[in-house]
Amino acid sequence: MQQRAMPMEEGKDPGAGAGAGGIRTSQYKAMPLRLLQLFVLFLAFSITFAVISIYTIRHFGIYYSVMDTVKSSFQPCLEEPNGLEQWIKPPSNLIHTMSDKELLWRASFTSRIKQYPFKRVPKIAFMFLTKGPLPLAPLWEKFLKGHEGLYSVYVHSLPSFHSDFPPSSVFFGRHIPSQVSEWGRMSMCDAERRLIANALLDISNERFILLSESCIPIYNFSLIYHYITKSKYSFTGAFDDPGPFGRGRYNENMAPEVNITQWRKGSQWFEVNRKLAISIVQDTTFYPKFEKFCRPACYVDEHYFPTMLSIEASNQLANRSITWVDWSRGGAHPATFGRSDITDEFFKRLAGKQHCTYNNKNSTMCFLFARKFAPSALEPLLHMSTKYLGY
Ligand SMILES: *[C@@H]1O[C@H](CO)[C@@H](O)[C@H](O)[C@H]1NC(C)=O
Ligand SMILES: *[C@@H]1O[C@H](CO)[C@@H](O)[C@H](O)[C@H]1NC(C)=O
Numbered sequence: 001m002q003q004r005a006m007p008m009e010e011g012k013d014p015g016a017g018a019g020a021g022g023i024r025t026s027q028y029k030a031m032p033l034r035l036l037q038l039f040v041l042f043l044a045f046s047i048t049f050a051v052i053s054i055y056t057i058r059h060f061g062i063y064y065s066v067m068d069t070v071k072s073s074f075q076p077c078l079e080e081p082n083g084l085e086q087w088i089k090p091p092s093n094l095i096h097t098m099s100d101k102e103l104l105w106r107a108s109f110t111s112r113i114k115q116y117p118f119k120r121v122p123k124i125a126f127m128f129l130t131k132g133p134l135p136l137a138p139l140w141e142k143f144l145k146g147h148e149g150l151y152s153v154y155v156h157s158l159p160s161f162h163s164d165f166p167p168s169s170v171f172f173g174r175h176i177p178s179q180v181s182e183w184g185r186m187s188m189c190d191a192e193r194r195l196i197a198n199a200l201l202d203i204s205n206e207r208f209i210l211l212s213e214s215c216i217p218i219y220n221f222s223l224i225y226h227y228i229t230k231s232k233y234s235f236t237g238a239f240d241d242p243g244p245f246g247r248g249r250y251n252e253n254m255a256p257e258v259n260i261t262q263w264r265k266g267s268q269w270f271e272v273n274r275k276l277a278i279s280i281v282q283d284t285t286f287y288p289k290f291e292k293f294c295r296p297a298c299y300v301d302e303h304y305f306p307t308m309l310s311i312e313a314s315n316q317l318a319n320r321s322i323t324w325v326d327w328s329r330g331g332a333h334p335a336t337f338g339r340s341d342i343t344d345e346f347f348k349r350l351a352g353k354q355h356c357t358y359n360n361k362n363s364t365m366c367f368l369f370a371r372k373f374a375p376s377a378l379e380p381l382l383h384m385s386t387k388y389l390g391y
């Protein structure tokens with residue numbers, strides 16, 4: 001550095017070092033040549049280095065791994081969480097790179113001490129199983145508004161779908177890594193397990209509800225929160241149907257894990273508590289049997305969870321769903337309600353006489369959610385929700 005800088009200095013100040021005249025003159029001639037040589041050498045070195053770097057990055061991605069190492073070795077300097085916080089804080093980003101196998105393993109972690117050593121406010125996890133868009137989202141936003149801290153939202157959609165919710169939305173950043181799922185097939189149960197597993201990563205989630213894009217809540221949040229969190233039982237439909245669409249779908253190859261008297265049927269739209277959610281993600285006993293021997297016309301999403309949970313925890317099940325659906329029109333599919341269906345009469349019918357048991361007592365409040373609603377029903381629902389749904 002010193003040497004390269006010298007000629008400039010000298011040019012600027014010819015008087016400096018006048019005593020060493022002879023040396024100065026020869027330096028004047030030799031320096032530009034030596035400088036040029038140095039410069040060419042430097043240039044050659046730089047070009048070689050650049051070429052090697054580009055090659056390495058393209059072919060081995062070494063640059064990135066080096067960067068990662070540098071980054072991760074710096075992290076402890078910024079913040080090293082070593083309190084309880086690191087165990088109870090929900091993941092700030094729902095996007096992760098875990099495979100299903102890794103995710104289920106991670107989600108099956110549970111503490112063996114039942115009492116939490118901190119103030120835990122139980123949350124309800126609303127898990128939306130959708131193809132993509134959530135046309136009734138504005139209604140859900142209205143329903144959830146003001147109840148932050150008491151719920152979490154998770155959305156499973158087709159992997160090709162890209163949501164565009166604004167940051168103010170309760171659905172913003174709530175999509176989980178998803179895969180294609182088909183109705184009536186094991187891939188549907190895989191999607192449901194994926195939703196539960198992601199929701200289990202938040203230790204405050206206590207109740208887990210599966211919903212579709214056509215579901216709506218039919219009471220206000222406080223009422224629904226209270227009803228679910230105070231229930232001794234989980235609201236999963238499970239009944240023994242002796243007919244062709246019940247026991248008729250049982251396959252004897254499922255024995256001895258499942259025999260015909262244990263075979264159950266129930267609506268796909270379940271609600272489970274944390275304990276049952278964990279038993280669903282950790283199941284390796286029944287899963288292979290259902291995957292292999294319950295294929296269409298055995299619709300696995302109507303049998304796997306109801307049967308499995310009835311075998312493992314029948315005393316914790318209410319054996320009924322909390323999602324209302326209208327089969328009265330007949331046919332293979334339940335009724336879908338559109339704009340013209342949303343009338344005063346409709347809400348009266350919805351609130352109409354219900355009979356069930358809640359915590360072993362007779363109750364006339366049995367359903368908290370309803371389906372199926374078309375996108376066109378949104379506007380009248382928003383207009384009438386305050387009057388009839390209480391939010
Ligand atoms: C929720 O609805 C119930 C029953 O309709 C009502 O008593 C309660 O005041 C409502 N709560 C809120 C916060 O609006
Ligand atoms: C099915 O299993 C139950 C419980 O293990 C048992 O009581 C019952 O006898 C079994 N039924 C058949 C048909 O094997």
Ligand SMILES: *[C@@H]1O[C@H](CO)[C@@H](O)[C@H](O)[C@H]1NC(C)=O
Nearest residue numbers: 233238310314315317318319
């Ligand atoms: C649900 O059904 C099971 C039998 O599968 C029964 O043991 C349990 O008591 C039922 N739950 C309620 C709340 O009645």
Ligand SMILES: *[C@@H]1O[C@H](CO)[C@@H](O)[C@H](O)[C@H]1NC(C)=O
Nearest residue numbers: 354355356357360361362363
């Ligand atoms: C509960 O309802 C059933 C019929 O649904 C009835 O037989 C029973 O007496 C009722 N119990 C009470 C305590 O009202």
